[in-house]
Amino acid sequence: MSDVILSVKNLSVEYRVEEGIVKAVNDVSFDVKYGETLGLVGETGAGKTTIALAIMGLLPVPPAIVTQGAISFEGENLLRKNEKYMRSIRGNKISMIFQDPMSALNPSTYVGEQISEVIMLHNKVSKAKAREMAEETLEMVGIPRNRYDEYPHKFSGGMRQRVIIATALACNPNLLIADEPTTALDVTIQAQILELMEQLKEKKGTSNILITHDLGVIARMCNRVAVIYAGEIVEIGTLRQVFKNTAHPYTKGLFDALPGSNLSGGKRLKPIGGSMPDPISLPEHCKFASRCSRRTDKCEQCVKLTDIGDGHLVRCVSPLCGGEV
Amino acid sequence: MAISYVVSLLYAAGRYRTMSVILKAENLKKYFEVPGGTLHAVDGVSFSIEEGETFGIVGESGCGKSTLGRTIIHLHQPTSGKIFFEGRDITYVTKKEQRELLRSIQFIFQDPYSSLNPRMTVLDIIMEPLLIDGMKRKEAMNRARQLMEMVGLSELFETSYPHELDGGRRQRIGIARALALEPKFVICDEPVSALDVSIQAQILNLMLDLQEKLKLTYIFITHDLSVVKHISDRVMVMYLGNMVELAETQELFRDPIHPYTKALLSAVPTIDIDNQQKREILHGEIVSPIDPKPGCRFAARCRFATDKCRSDDVQLREVKPGHFVACHNI
Numbered sequence: 141m142s143d144v145i146l147s148v149k150n151l152s153v154e155y156r157v158e159e160g161i162v163k164a165v166n167d168v169s170f171d172v173k174y175g176e177t178l179g180l181v182g183e184t185g186a187g188k189t190t191i192a193l194a195i196m197g198l199l200p201v202p203p204a205i206v207t208q209g210a211i212s213f214e215g216e217n218l219l220r221k222n223e224k225y226m227r228s229i230r231g232n233k234i235s236m237i238f239q240d241p242m243s244a245l246n247p248s249t250y251v252g253e254q255i256s257e258v259i260m261l262h263n264k265v266s267k268a269k270a271r272e273m274a275e276e277t278l279e280m281v282g283i284p285r286n287r288y289d290e291y292p293h294k295f296s297g298g299m300r301q302r303v304i305i306a307t308a309l310a311c312n313p314n315l316l317i318a319d320e321p322t323t324a325l326d327v328t329i330q331a332q333i334l335e336l337m338e339q340l341k342e343k344k345g346t347s348n349i350l351i352t353h354d355l356g357v358i359a360r361m362c363n364r365v366a367v368i369y370a371g372e373i374v375e376i377g378t379l380r381q382v383f384k385n386t387a388h389p390y391t392k393g394l395f396d397a398l399p400g401s402n403l404s405g406g407k408r409l410k411p412i413g414g415s416m417p418d419p420i421s422l423p424e425h426c427k428f429a430s431r432c433s434r435r436t437d438k439c440e441q442c443v444k445l446t447d448i449g450d451g452h453l454v455r456c457v458s459p460l461c462g463g464e465v
Numbered sequence: 466m467a468i469s470y471v472v473s474l475l476y477a478a479g480r481y482r483t484m485s486v487i488l489k490a491e492n493l494k495k496y497f498e499v500p501g502g503t504l505h506a507v508d509g510v511s512f513s514i515e516e517g518e519t520f521g522i523v524g525e526s527g528c529g530k531s532t533l534g535r536t537i538i539h540l541h542q543p544t545s546g547k548i549f550f551e552g553r554d555i556t557y558v559t560k561k562e563q564r565e566l567l568r569s570i571q572f573i574f575q576d577p578y579s580s581l582n583p584r585m586t587v588l589d590i591i592m593e594p595l596l597i598d599g600m601k602r603k604e605a606m607n608r609a610r611q612l613m614e615m616v617g618l619s620e621l622f623e624t625s626y627p628h629e630l631d632g633g634r635r636q637r638i639g640i641a642r643a644l645a646l647e648p649k650f651v652i653c654d655e656p657v658s659a660l661d662v663s664i665q666a667q668i669l670n671l672m673l674d675l676q677e678k679l680k681l682t683y684i685f686i687t688h689d690l691s692v693v694k695h696i697s698d699r700v701m702v703m704y705l706g707n708m709v710e711l712a713e714t715q716e717l718f719r720d721p722i723h724p725y726t727k728a729l730l731s732a733v734p735t736i737d738i739d740n741q742q743k744r745e746i747l748h749g750e751i752v753s754p755i756d757p758k759p760g761c762r763f764a765a766r767c768r769f770a771t772d773k774c775r776s777d778d779v780q781l782r783e784v785k786p787g788h789f790v791a792c793h794n795i
Contacts, residue, residue, distance in 0.1 A: 183661035184632075296751065297526070326525035326688060328747045331732035335746055353661065356734030360741060383738050395736065397666035399695035407673055409695070411666035415631050 142215075145315055145347045146172040146195070151209035153190050156202060160420040164190045166371040167208075169445075172315065177341065177348040179358040179379075181394075182368035185416055188351045191368075192317050195349075196236055197226040213315065232262040235308035237301075239320040244304050245292040251303045252278065252288030258310045277306045281336060298329035305336065312344060319351045334360060355394065359383060367391045370416055370427040373445060377452035387448055387459035390428045426456070434458060486552075487650060487682050488537070489513040493546035495529075495536045502756040506532040508706035509546070511781075516649075519676070519683040521697030521714065523690060525729075527754065529706040530686045534652045537684070538572050539563050550650070568598070571648040573639050575655035580639060581627040587613070587638055588623040594645045612641040616671060633664035637671070644675065652684045657692060669696060690733050694718055702726050705754050705762040708781055712788040722790045725763045761793065769794050 153165040165187045172178045180188045193199045195211055197218060211218045213234065218226070238244040246254055255274035259265065265273070275285035281302040292300055301321065308316060318337070322330040334357065341348060350361055358365055359379065366376040367388065375388040386392045393412040414431040417423060426432070429439040438457045445453040448461070495507040507529040514520045522530045535541050537548060539558065547556045555566060574580035581590055588609050595605035613620065616637040627635055636656060643651055656672070657665040669692070675681060687693050693700055693714075700717045702710040702725065710723040721727045731745045749766040752758075761779045764770040774793050781791040 183663065327690070327732040328525065328728055330734075331744050331746055332748075334734075335744070354734065355736045359736045359738045360734045379738055383736065394662060397662045398736065399666075399669065399691045407695070408670055409666035411670060412663035413667075415633065415664070 143173050144171045145174050145214060146349075147210075147212045148191070148195070149210045149212070151191065151194060151211065152207045153187075153194055153199065153204055154207055155204050162419045163422050164204075164371050164419060165194070166422070168368075168371070168373055169209075170366055170373065170376060172347050172349060174347055175341075175345050176363040177350055177361055179362035179365040180349060180351045180368055181353065181355060181358050181365060183353060183394075183416065185419065186368040187371040188368055189319055190371075192236065192319050192349065192351055195317060196230060196234060197221070197223070198230075198236075228262070231258050231308075231313075232311045233313055234315045234317065235311070235313040237304055237308050237316065237318040237321045239323055242292070242297075242300060245300060247292055249291075250289045251292055251295065252290075254303070255307050255310050258307055262311045274306075274310065277310050278303075280309070280340070281306045282332075296329075297325055298332060301325060301329075301333055302336065305333070305340075309340060309344075309346075313346060315347050315349070317349045317351070320353070321350070322357065323352065323354070330357075337361070355398065367394070370422060371419065372427060372455060373453070374428065374455045375453065376445070377450075381450070381452040385452065385461050387452065387454040387461050388428075388456050389432050389434050389460065392460055393431075485516050486513045487516045487550065488684075489547075489549040490537070491547040491549075493533070493536065493548065494544045495532050495541055496544045499755060501753075504755050505706045505757055506754065507536060508757075510703075510706075510708050511546075512701060512708070512711065514682060514684065516682055517676075517680060518698045519685055519696055521693040521700040522684060522686045522703060523688065523693045523700055523729075524703035525688055527705070527751070528703040529754075530688075530703050531654050533703070534572070534654050534684060534686050538570055538652055539566070540572075567594075567648075568646045569648050570650045570652065571643040571646065573636075573643045573651060573653040573656045575658055578627060578632070578635055581635060583627055586624050586626060587618065587630075590627070590638055591641045591645060594642060598646055608645070609641075612645055615644070615675070616641045631664070632660050633667055636660065636668050640668075640671065640675070644679070647679070649680070650682045650684075652686070654686045655688070656685075658687065658689060665692075672696070690730065702729065705751065705757070707762055707779075708789070708791060709763065710788075710790050711781070712785075716785075716788055720788075722784060722788070722795055723763075723792050724767050724769055724794075728766075761791075 149169050151165055151168045155162040155164055168191060170178065180191065182188050194206060206219060252274050255277055256270035259270045259273050275288055278288065279285055283299060283302055295303065322333050325333060340346065352358060362379055364378050365382045366373050367382065367390065369390050375382055375391050382391060386395065396410040397412060399409060412431055417427055417430065425441055426439045426443050429435050443455050443457055445455045448454050448459060491511050493507060493510045497504040497506055510533060522533065524530045532541060536543050543556055547554060549555065558566060591609040591612050592605045595608055610620065618634060618637050622630065657668050660668060676683060685693065685696055697714045700712065700714050701708055704725050710717065710726045721730050728745045728747050735741065747766045752762060752765050759778050760776050761774045764774040767774065779791045779793055781789045784790050784795055
């Protein structure tokens with residue numbers, strides 16, 4: 141058996157809208173190994189969530205369309221499976237945690253029932269047994285079992301997010317995709333949730349994809365990290381490779397723009413000038429070139445992801461380390 | 466001569482201030498009547514802000530930081546307590562006086578999209594406060610163009626609508642509008658929280674530039690500790706309507722004293738992968754701010770809580786010069 145649970149190969153996704161074709165994901169490839177956490181980091185509109193929805197088979201079609209690529213999960217290409225098959229693995233083998241804990245819960249159903257619903261959908265168990273299992277799951281995420289018969293509005297934001305996590309974990313998925321799981325939460329609650337996710341990963345050996353714009357969360361949680369810009373992976377490697385041997389100017393720019401990164405003590409931050417290119421008319425060459433301070437004529441050519449050593453891939457003609465490509 | 470030398474040294478070190486208080490709040494309270502009882506959103510907050518300083522207010526959702534900001538600018542009428550602006554009591558003002566006050570105190574909102582009229586062009590949005598203030602249309606237009614240039618918005622966007630612009634540009638409109646009447650004092654409520662880091666850095670730099678150029682005083686309300694650390698001179702930490710700690714920024718981040726401040730600071734994820742410090746995880750849930758019981762509001766989540774903490778209210782005390790803490794156990 142290979143050590144890869146999920147392999148995304150050359151995935152491209154477009155949204156065909158009135159204004160034109162939005163190229164949301166462009167030729168993205170990555171692997172997730174058993175038991176590891178891969179981080180996808182990037183700014184708004186980079187295509188992170190589209191990648192997650194493509195894996196889950198939840199892209200809104202139309203307007204979305206997968207134009208190329210393959211997503212193999214435990215050896216099966218999910219893009220060739222029908223909806224019935226996807227329903228059988230969604231919430232069962234692959235689960236997703238959504239960003240907004242309020243809109244992901246049904247406001248008119250008891251929180252416990254929302255969990256036992258998932259359990260009954262995927263397992264042949266009685267209602268009483270499902271309730272028992274749901275109560276255990278609630279306890280696992282630190283919510284007393286006697287709160288089973290309560291509506292979501294009675295729960296705080298952090299508790300709701302724990303309910304979402306409980307729902308996602310109810311069937312012991314092999315792969316968990318968490319899309320900005322703590323972005324809507326306060327830092328002290330975020331710390332609780334991250335701790336919980338880490339414990340569960342250790343206990344159950346789940347593989348994770350963690351989508352976030354927060355580099356601090358990535359540093360805390362991930363083994364490997366992929367940096368996404370304008371629908372492309374611009375840098376991918378182990379946490380250490382990307383954080384300590386940052387090679388792509390965009391990744392470097394993200395770090396430099398953080399308050400507190402300026403060690404000289406000055407008050408001025410180093411923003412990345414300009415803004416992300418319009419996804420309807422993306423340039424053929426490097427998509428970051430228009431904002432890049434290291435731009436040269438060579439940047440006008442098409443750039444491929446290139447290995448600069450030990451599986452550290454970078455999409456740049458003159459990366460910050462690892463020499464010329 | 467010796468004195469002026471010392472002063473210039475202090476000035477260079479950024480420690481010298483003219484020490485003139487521009488805004489002062491005394492035991493300020495704002496309660497809301499809600500179906501379950503009385504919600505104590507801001508409960509007895511006192512502080513004074515000096516001219517030219519950036520006063521950070523930090524806390525988690527529901528701690529009352531936004532209500533406090535809105536109460537100062539009279540978007541909410543205070544329940545009790547006093548607010549002074551430049552020595553004048555502005556706790557209760559008439560509509561006319563309030564309009565007058567808006568020339569000096571302005572507000573920048575978190576969500577630059579929902580705070581901008583979607584049916585007005587950029588130029589019209591920035592002109593609006595000027596026109597309301599009685600300026601002639603032509604003059605207002607010229608002034609609005611100057612403001613756009615000042616906040617770094619190209620004149621190409623004059624006739625654009627807010628939905629056509631990205632978040633960073635929208636926030637620039639919000640800033641231009643707030644500065645239109647040349648206020649001295651600007652209350653910024655989470656001005657960069659909705660923005661990506663690269664854009665956030667652009668806006669923070671702009672705000673620092675404008676402060677220097679226009680001698681502005683800021684209240685900077687945010688939940689983001691790294692932003693508040695970067696931009697503020699002093700920081701006040703709030704928890705469920707109460708102040709728990711107030712100190713100069715460096716001091717607060719170097720030596721946090723209140724257990725809540727400590728937990729808050731340790732919860733911030735750091736990008737330094739070799740130095741992932743031990744996080745202090747808070748347990749227990751936040752108590753309800755509706756008709757709160759006496760005692761420290763943080764006691765339910767505090768490791769050090771004693772019976773006294775659960776029964777007696779806490780007062781803010783100065784434990785070091787300029788460093789105030791509200792905790793029974795200090």
